[in-house]
Amino acid sequence: MEVLLTVEGLEKSFKEKKILKGISFEVRKGEIMSILGPNGAGKSTTIRNIMGIMYPDAGSITFHHHTGKEIPRNKIGYLPEERGLYKNVNVMDILLYLAELKDYPADKAKERALHYLKKFDLEGKEKVNVEELSKGMGQKVQFISSIIHEPELLILDEPFSGLDPVSQELFKEEIRSLADGGTAILLSSHQMNLVEEMCDRLFMIQRGQKVIYGTLDEVKKEYANFKCTIHGKNSYQDLEGIEGVQRVEQKEEVSILYLEKDIEPALWIKNIPNNIHIQELKLNRISLHEIFIDIATDRNLLKEASELHA
Structure with a gap:
């Protein structure tokens, strides 16, 4: 599969603390790649560097043969862990506004917005202000905002948090459908059962360093x-x-x-x-959840993780 995103030797420090220590991985077209790690491992810092919210001290990020500030951010969709839609704006207006920021045609954006609102059981909510929506409904709108412009790379940070089981299934189906259509997806989640069910490959970091990298089958065979x-x-x-x-x-x-x-x-x-x-x-x-716990808590009861490269 074609590689869309390459992260190579990424390093980042804040004051005297080194957060990322030579992080390297790839995300390919049409795959779901999971980035895992305990709180404070460096996941959010990695994602923010990819998004251009901050820039690394060393290393490179390449997307579509572009690096640094030349990366076409309008081809990337991002669902942040901390949701942040304008609360006093109606649903359709906020979706069209965010699509415009990505240089996406307004007529196509409206068509896609209506399609996804219906798909996510939000039909008729176009003129409702975001602040009037339930938490789950608001999360669906934010998810739609991350895909409305047909991104080639979609970054999802804890997309299932706070969703009921029915909504989780809707999200899972749509994420897999997007990947099947060629979208490269970078997924961060602490819900190991969903990661194990969905991901094609995974990359796990601990204290800013790679500890696992490979397909789920490779990780299971080599580690579990x-x-x-x-x-x-x-x-x-x-x-x-x-x-x-x-x-x-x-x-x-x-x-x-x-x-x-x-x-x-x-x-x-x-x-x-x-x-x-x-x-x-x-x-x-042994499940991915058990592997995660073993690494995150430094129990070292399982086999030492091998250097895996898919």
Whole structure:
């Protein structure tokens, strides 16, 4: 796939504190690329540098073969984490105004606005002031404002925050539809289940440095060993003694067995002794949520992250 955005060796400091330490990644046409990390890791600083809200101390950002102040920002859509639409302006006026700032034709903007208002169950809200909308409705309007000008790169910072499950599904469907249509999407979210469900590749930073970069399958294979969850009353010692078990976590009658690297699940399961009480058993890879928690809290209980390059 064609690379639309390249971030290379990005560094940024505020006073004496270095926030970004040589960040590098790519975002390709038609993919959903997730940028992950705990609060303070450098995600927002990275996004602000891409948007031209600030500029790096070192490194480069290239979009459509343009760098720095030459980047065509009108081809980029941005949904910030902190929502900020003018509250005393009606919905249609604010959408048309934001489209005009992106040099997008007014007639096409109005057509797209009406299309998306209907799609997001906001039909008839064109003349309603933003301050009269519910939080969820306001978020839908802000999302529409980020895509109304048909951006080639769409940056979404916590797009699912505060949405009910129905609205989350609408957003997920539209984000995937945009990617299928060729839009490059850079998605930042703390909702790991949604990231795991949607993303094609991911880039995770901790303390301003890359710790994971690759496709979800690559990350799972290289970082996430298998785990076995057993429901049943069993002793810690019996479970710990099973061949191939790296460590055991227990809570009441649920035991999680974290397996060693390169375990073959179909072969390993034959090692479970007959005396182990099993009401229910599930064998799968460690989730992206667990990987995130392990890195964010410096627990280092999982395998050291490999250098992954998709």
